[in-house]
Amino acid sequence: MAEIVGAISVSHVPAIGGAIAKGLRNDPYWKPFFDGFPPVREWLAQVRPDVAVVVYNDHGLNFFLDKMPTFAIGAAPEYRNADEGWGIPVVPPFRGDPALSWHLIESLVAEEFDLVTCQEMRVDHAFTLPMALFWPDQNWPVRTVPVVVNTVQAPLPSAARCFRLGQAIGRAIASWPGRERVVVIGSGGLSHQLDGERAGFINKDFDLRFIDSLVNDPTWATKYSTAELVELAGTQGIELLNWLVARGTLPARVRQRHVNYHIPISNTASGLLLLDPV
């Protein structure tokens, strides 16, 4: 059976793509953010995953508001990035794993998670930036399965539901007869708010409590409604739902391999957390 070797959760903002394209890794503003990644790269080089399941939210590249799935999953042989409006250079295409995707779809729908299935799908910065941060040469060593969560248009799936989706993905991977080593990536957050009078809202206390909970008390955040999470983490901080999906794929007991937290990148409190099963 396939094995989940760990879960990496990380923030995404388009400005990271700009910083990579402009070579600003050592710029004083960006350095505390980029310096968080070498331990994750070293771990990836050791565990050598075959597949990355990437849990993220689309920001209007693949999905527009005409059709807005609560949960969607890619089942394509290849996924391409494209211009999201800012003309940032696109990254090389990503290989898919349609057989594993369809196994996940069969397993998840059997567990009553009725995802939208996508045989064509463009992947935006929330998918591509974690990949570019983990594998800076952009010569992707993994096949990929994108999983998209609606964090854009309320009503959003509850934190509890997202956690359970992660658990179901974990069971689906465990029941795959292949011998693949799978890393799960959760992309988004942490606290930030782009819109309204409350723009610029960041909640360090909440973020640190949330990170700690993923290690020691993984269902802690599931006691909150999505409106409460917006109040605690901001209108875009709610992207932490993707972290909950990723955490749900791991067993109850995990080890914290690496953590980094930095305020701010763009308007966002950035977090990076690597967990693996005990």
Next chain:
Amino acid sequence: MSRQPVPGTIIFDGEQARKGYALNKMCYSFNEADNRTAFLRDEDLYCARYGLTAAQSEAIRSRNVPRLIDAGGNAYYLAKFAGIFGLDMQDIGAQQTGLTKDQFKARLLAARGE
């Protein structure tokens, strides 16, 4: 619970999504460089093509983010509009909070609490 329970915040829900559909659809079109160029060539014509309301067109014309949000704009889509003018998220944040960009960036830094 009220529909908008978080102070200083308009949660993008069904009501906002309906109100802002044409506006967000126009912003979505800015993914394509050709469409960004076409918008810059004749903004009013471009807005009319997407059927924006008078209030939405005026908010676009005046680059007024609070009014764009009030008119149903979604932050992720408005970011594509802002990008046409080279505005980043600190410019947008400053405009919405009545701060200068430097003051807004200082507010972000203050969240470190160090």
